[in-house]
Amino acid sequence: MKVIGVTGGTGSGKTTLLRFLQGRGAAVLDCDRVYDELLARDEALQSDLRREFGEAFSPDGTLDRAALAETVFSDPARLRRLNAIVYYHMGLEVRRLLVEAKNRGTEMAVIDAINLVDSGLSELCGLTVAVLADEKTRLRRIMQRDGIDEARAQKRIAAQKTEEYFRKHCKIALENNGTEEEFLAAAEAALEEYI
Numbered sequence: 001m002k003v004i005g006v007t008g009g010t011g012s013g014k015t016t017l018l019r020f021l022q023g024r025g026a027a028v029l030d031c032d033r034v035y036d037e038l039l040a041r042d043e044a045l046q047s048d049l050r051r052e053f054g055e056a057f058s059p060d061g062t063l064d065r066a067a068l069a070e071t072v073f074s075d076p077a078r079l080r081r082l083n084a085i086v087y088y089h090m091g092l093e094v095r096r097l098l099v100e101a102k103n104r105g106t107e108m109a110v111i112d113a114i115n116l117v118d119s120g121l122s123e124l125c126g127l128t129v130a131v132l133a134d135e136k137t138r139l140r141r142i143m144q145r146d147g148i149d150e151a152r153a154q155k156r157i158a159a160q161k162t163e164e165y166f167r168k169h170c171k172i173a174l175e176n177n178g179t180e181e182e183f184l185a186a187a188e189a190a191l192e193e194y195i
Helices: 014-023 031-041 043-056 065-073 076-103 135-146 150-158 163-169 180-191
Strands: 002-007 027-030 108-112 127-132 172-175
Touching (some): 002 014, 014 027, 014 108, 014 127, 027 031, 031 043, 031 076, 031 108, 043 065, 043 076, 065 076, 135 150, 172 180
Parallel strands (some): 002 108, 002 127
C-alpha cells in the first residue's frame, strides 16, 4: 500500500489536497479527527492528559480544548509535553489504522498531520508533501475558519514550524496561494508519477 504524508502549517490549505487524493481513491487518515476520536474513547490518552494538564479539564471531566490551546501556545515547554503525549498515542492508532486499511485492500492511504515529521509518522510514508501558503493568506484562512481575531491566528502560526522547515523535511512542497484550480493542477503534476 502506498502511504503519502501531507503536512504544512495551519491555514495552508491542506484540505484541498486531501480531497483531491481522496478523489483518486486514497483512504485519508486525518490526524485531527483521529485525535478527537481518541480523546473521546482512549482512557490511556485521557489519563496522560489529565495528569499533565488537569487545569484544562472541565468539572464534568471533559477536556476544554480552548483552555488547553491557550496554555500550550504561550508556553513552549508545555507544548512539547502535550506533543509528546499526543505523538505516542497517535502513533499507535495511526499504525493500527494503516494495517486495517491494508487488510481491506486499500491501495493508497494519506496521513494528514501538521506534525508529520516531529511525530515520527513521516517514517511510515513513501512520499511526504508539504502544502505551503504565505502568512497573509494563512491568517485570512484561519480567521475565517475558526472565527478568531488576527492576534490569536498569528499566535497559532508563530507556534508552528516555518516554511523552511517543511521544505527541508518533505520531498515535495506545493504552494497554495492562488486559486483552487491552480493549486490542484500543480498538485496533480507533482504527484502524478507517485499516485
